Amino acid sequence: xxPKKVCIIGSGNWGSAIAKLVGENTASNPDLFVKETPMxxxxxxxxxxxxxxxxxxxxxxxxxxxGQKLPVNIVAVPNVVDAAKDADVLIVVVPHQFIxxxxxxLSGKLKPGAQSISLVKGFDILPEGGIQLxxxxxxxxxxxxxxxxxxxxxxxxxxEGQFCETTIGCKDAAxxxxxxxxxxxxxxxxxxxxxxxxxxxxxxxKNIVACAAGFVQGLGxxxxxxxxxxxxxxxEMIKYAKEFGDSPKITTFLESCGVADLITTCYGGRxxxxxxxxxxxxxxxxVLEVELLNxxxxxxxxxxxxxxxxxxxxxxxxxxxxxxxxxxxxINEMKPEEFIDVLREHPLHENxxxxxxx
Numbered sequence: 478x479x480p481k482k483v484c485i486i487g488s489g490n491w492g493s494a495i496a497k498l499v500g501e502n503t504a505s506n507p508d509l510f511v512k513e514t515p516m517x518x519x520x521x522x523x524x525x526x527x528x529x530x531x532x533x534x535x536x537x538x539x540x541x542x543x544g545q546k547l548p549v550n551i552v553a554v555p556n557v558v559d560a561a562k563d564a565d566v567l568i569v570v571v572p573h574q575f576i577x578x579x580x581x582x583l584s585g586k587l588k589p590g591a592q593s594i595s596l597v598k599g600f601d602i603l604p605e606g607g608i609q610l611x612x613x614x615x616x617x618x619x620x621x622x623x624x625x626x627x628x629x630x631x632x633x634x635x636x637e638g639q640f641c642e643t644t645i646g647c648k649d650a651a652x653x654x655x656x657x658x659x660x661x662x663x664x665x666x667x668x669x670x671x672x673x674x675x676x677x678x679x680x681x682x683k684n685i686v687a688c689a690a691g692f693v694q695g696l697g698x699x700x701x702x703x704x705x706x707x708x709x710x711x712x713e714m715i716k717y718a719k720e721f722g723d724s725p726k727i728t729t730f731l732e733s734c735g736v737a738d739l740i741t742t743c744y745g746g747r748x749x750x751x752x753x754x755x756x757x758x759x760x761x762x763x764v765l766e767v768e769l770l771n772x773x774x775x776x777x778x779x780x781x782x783x784x785x786x787x788x789x790x791x792x793x794x795x796x797x798x799x800x801x802x803x804x805x806x807x808i809n810e811m812k813p814e815e816f817i818d819v820l821r822e823h824p825l826h827e828n829x830x831x832x833x834x835x
Contacts, residue, residue, distance in 0.1 A: 484564035500548030573599030627680030628733035644734035646676030686710030690743035691752025748777035
């Protein structure tokens with residue numbers, strides 16, 4: 478079997494961190510992978526130079542992952558069709574609101590037998606109502622199999638080589654093992670599961686819970702309250718999978734994509750940080766993104782809106798009070814100070830079995 482060519486679609490903070498791992502693995506496994514690994518980069522000018530030129534010359538994404546050298550076999554390409562040419566594996570790692578823009582040019586132009594893996598966290602609102610998983614949107618544009626990778630993986634810590642774990646959801650066992658080899662390093666350990674829907678749901682929903690954790694920080698409350706938010710949020714995540722997943726397994730929530738990613742995001746992620754400042758500074762999310770994220774996007778507020786869109790259509794808002802309150806606070810229909818009442822009166826306290834898979 479000939480070596481597989483890998484292409485990375487996206488080059489932000491997380492995309493560049495993953496490029497560092499993947500580039501090292503494609504270079505060190507010549508029997509399995511083609512060494513040269515193209516990475517599609519949305520072209521920008523940085524200090525008078527093209528970002529692709531900087532990456533290909535200096536081997537560093539100075540805007541989104543400064544201070545971290547990328548492997549020399551990672552090649553920045555400004556045209557997505559050129560980047561994906563002859564690729565066997567496409568790693569999709571762009572903000573979920575940009576999926577259609579990034580992938581629609583590739584429709585009908587991929588190598589036969591190609592497959593993809595999504596590192597994108599969020600949901601997509603359907604025109605007819607409801608929401609779909611990002612993997613389903615990717616499948617719609619590319620018409621190829623889609624696996625997912627989610628975990629407690631803050632980008633800079635991954636890029637620095639700090640030890641962490643991640644979870645790959647893949648229905649096909651052979652593909653799952655190939656993807657494990659592509660991503661795993663001595664300090665980035667991969668577990669593969671076939672519970673794909675839950676892996677992906679966890680990656681999206683934990684950002685809503687992280688916003689709730691940020692709210693309580695912004696209110697000046699401590700770790701006891703934040704721990705309650707994490708527990709109640711986890712139970713709403715489990716109930717969401719129970720309502721909308723495909724035979725979810727409780728063990729998946731114990732993987733890195735579940736409770737580990739939830740804790741990491743609530744304590745160290747951009748969603749918690751911006752939600753905290755949303756309460757303190759009383760500025761819009763758009764303004765805070767510009768001031769604090771250097772061009773990156775906060776996913777939690779949009780994911781909360783997408784989930785609320787579905788819950789409202791199903792008449793389930795009262796079964797997910799934390800998710801609902803996060804959305805209400807972001808659209809200024811609820812004051813942050815009222816959030817503690819939501820936690821205090823949560824139906825989980827009276828009927829815990831409704832939020833369990835056991």
